[in-house]
Amino acid sequence: MAVLAVEGLHKSYGATPVLRGVSFAIERGECYGLLGPNGAGKTTTLRLCLGLSQPDAGTLQLCGLPVPAMARQARTRVGVVPQMDNLDPDFTVEENLRVYGRYFGLQDRVVRARIPQLLDFAGLTGRAGARIQELSGGMKRRLTLARSLVNDPEVIFMDEPTTGLDPQARHLIWERMKTLLAEGRTILLTTHFMEEAERLCSRLAIMDTGRVIAEGSPRQLVAQHIEPQVVEVYGDGVENWTRANALQLADRVELAGETAFCYANDPAPLLATLEAEPALRYLHRHANLEDVFLKLTGRDLRE
Amino acid sequence: MISGRYAPPSLSRRFMPVWRRNLLVWRKLAVPSILGNFADPLIYMLGLGYGLGALVPDVSGVPYITFLAAGTVCFSTMNSATFEALYSGFSRMQVQRTWEAIMNAPLTLDDVALAELIWAATKSFLSGLAILIVIWVLGLSTSLLSLWILAVVPLIGLTFAALALIVTALARSYDFFMYYFTLVVTPMAMLCGVFFPSTQLPAPLQTFAQLLPLSHATALVRPLMMGEIPAAPATHVLVLLAYALTGFYAAVILFRRRFLE
Numbered sequence: 001m002a003v004l005a006v007e008g009l010h011k012s013y014g015a016t017p018v019l020r021g022v023s024f025a026i027e028r029g030e031c032y033g034l035l036g037p038n039g040a041g042k043t044t045t046l047r048l049c050l051g052l053s054q055p056d057a058g059t060l061q062l063c064g065l066p067v068p069a070m071a072r073q074a075r076t077r078v079g080v081v082p083q084m085d086n087l088d089p090d091f092t093v094e095e096n097l098r099v100y101g102r103y104f105g106l107q108d109r110v111v112r113a114r115i116p117q118l119l120d121f122a123g124l125t126g127r128a129g130a131r132i133q134e135l136s137g138g139m140k141r142r143l144t145l146a147r148s149l150v151n152d153p154e155v156i157f158m159d160e161p162t163t164g165l166d167p168q169a170r171h172l173i174w175e176r177m178k179t180l181l182a183e184g185r186t187i188l189l190t191t192h193f194m195e196e197a198e199r200l201c202s203r204l205a206i207m208d209t210g211r212v213i214a215e216g217s218p219r220q221l222v223a224q225h226i227e228p229q230v231v232e233v234y235g236d237g238v239e240n241w242t243r244a245n246a247l248q249l250a251d252r253v254e255l256a257g258e259t260a261f262c263y264a265n266d267p268a269p270l271l272a273t274l275e276a277e278p279a280l281r282y283l284h285r286h287a288n289l290e291d292v293f294l295k296l297t298g299r300d301l302r303e
Numbered sequence: 304m305i306s307g308r309y310a311p312p313s314l315s316r317r318f319m320p321v322w323r324r325n326l327l328v329w330r331k332l333a334v335p336s337i338l339g340n341f342a343d344p345l346i347y348m349l350g351l352g353y354g355l356g357a358l359v360p361d362v363s364g365v366p367y368i369t370f371l372a373a374g375t376v377c378f379s380t381m382n383s384a385t386f387e388a389l390y391s392g393f394s395r396m397q398v399q400r401t402w403e404a405i406m407n408a409p410l411t412l413d414d415v416a417l418a419e420l421i422w423a424a425t426k427s428f429l430s431g432l433a434i435l436i437v438i439w440v441l442g443l444s445t446s447l448l449s450l451w452i453l454a455v456v457p458l459i460g461l462t463f464a465a466l467a468l469i470v471t472a473l474a475r476s477y478d479f480f481m482y483y484f485t486l487v488v489t490p491m492a493m494l495c496g497v498f499f500p501s502t503q504l505p506a507p508l509q510t511f512a513q514l515l516p517l518s519h520a521t522a523l524v525r526p527l528m529m530g531e532i533p534a535a536p537a538t539h540v541l542v543l544l545a546y547a548l549t550g551f552y553a554a555v556i557l558f559r560r561r562f563l564e
């Protein structure tokens with residue numbers, strides 16, 4: 001049975017529709033990604049799933065319980081890593097965990113017994129007494145992750161968990177997410193990082209303007225929506241070269257700024273013409289999730 | 304049944320962990336906080352009471368400082384509840400996103416609002432209590448009836464905490480609170496018998512003052528302080544309760560509009 005089942009979700013803020021019929025279902029032990037440009041409706045979807053906001057239409061089931069009707073009960077089995085850190089700045093690391101445990105009705109001694117394990121998981125052993133201001137951005141994120149585990153949740157909602165982190169900190173969070181998945185927990189992840197989604201998600205939904213416009217495993221999405229090979233070409237004269245060669249030889253070409261993205265099933269003829277163009281530089285690679293994302297949601301800026 | 308935004312606030316003991324959170328923060332800053340509770344109103348009461356008191360004759364049949372003592376208890380309780388629910392409440396709600404973190408746990412907006420109400424009332428009780436202790440120690444009140452003030456102060460705290468939460472629910476920044484102080488708190492301090500009897504005011508203002516909650520607070524506390532049973536105590540209690548309950552209901556509706564929609 002699905003850990004989270006979302007069916008036909010609609011939500012408007014005032015006259016602005018934010019969600020226009022979102023449906024998906026997440027199985028136990030899965031890492032399910034929600035991808036989409038800013039304003040696609042990812043965070044609103046998370047809020048509705050947690051029962052923090054009422055949908056205008058549609059149904060939600062979280063851990064087998066109807067949301068928002070029984071959202072409070074459902075949240076006892078859920079952990080949340082929010083987009084913005086909201087640790088308690090007046091408290092130490094240990095107090096943050098202990099006080100958060102109380103919100104779940106957990107006795108102090110129960111949480112105290114779990115704290116060494118949580119700190120170890122977050123790589124914060126020995127920091128129990130540290131004040132929040134003394135922690136780096138990466139440490140705060142890890143503490144937020146540890147805090148989300150204080151109630152031993154079945155499902156963890158992670159809203160852009162690695163935004164703003166350096167690569168080391170990001171890799172550590174990814175490692176921990178894999179550990180959580182290996183323990184049988186379920187993760188709902190929203191992210192802007194295609195690499196993150198490609199590494200972690202078993203399945204994902206690409207959202208745009210309040211709808212799910214594609215769903216599947218990262219591999220399926222690449223196979224379904226895009227040609228397998230990409231040649232990125234840039235340099236002086238790229239436009240002329242594109243007109244003269246790429247439009248005929250590639251299956252699809254996107255010109256973005258100074259770069260031509262040429263998508264092809266067989267890139268050999270394209271690469272051959274590039275041999276004769278010393279002014280042009282190029283990168284030949286496999287198509288990835290980012291290509292799918294940009295194809296489906298466009299290259300225009302979203303603000 | 305009314306549901307959604309206008310549903311009556313759901314009151315439950317779930318607010319307790321949030322209240323305990325605030326208590327833990329307060330304990331870390333307890334020394335300056337208690338000092339502020341004592342020192343600030345004490346300076347006002349003694350400075351005005353003795354300084355100004357030397358210049359004015361007895362007020363309502365007692366020395367000015369005795370008159371002022373009751374006003375100070377009410378004013379100080381009101382201020383303390385107001386500041387906590389406005390500035391500290393706004394910090395927790397907006398700046399630190401503490402509410403958001405709490406509502407991701409199995410607590411609801413109503414639980415958080417109730418915790419804010421009771422916490423602000425708790426803090427204002429400490430303020431009121433601090434002044435009362437000074438008043439007793441200085442012998443400004445010697446009647447056993449003044450012990451009843453310990454029951455009135457929490458009601459005053461709840462009333463002004465509830466009213467301030469309405470303002471917090473509407474605020475976009477700390478600057479917004481200035482309107483509330485200028486338009487509500489300060490006029491009330493002048494109209495409601497804190498520094499001088501409201502009978503000094505022109506008749507229309509006296510009538511208007513009777514509508515304000517602080518008038519009912521001073522009407523209860525002052526006689527008790529002087530060892531008298533207040534006239535029509537039930538009316539004053541009911542008016543304060545009405546302000547507290549409708550104020551809190553309004554605040555919860557506004558918080559729901561702000562957070563849930």
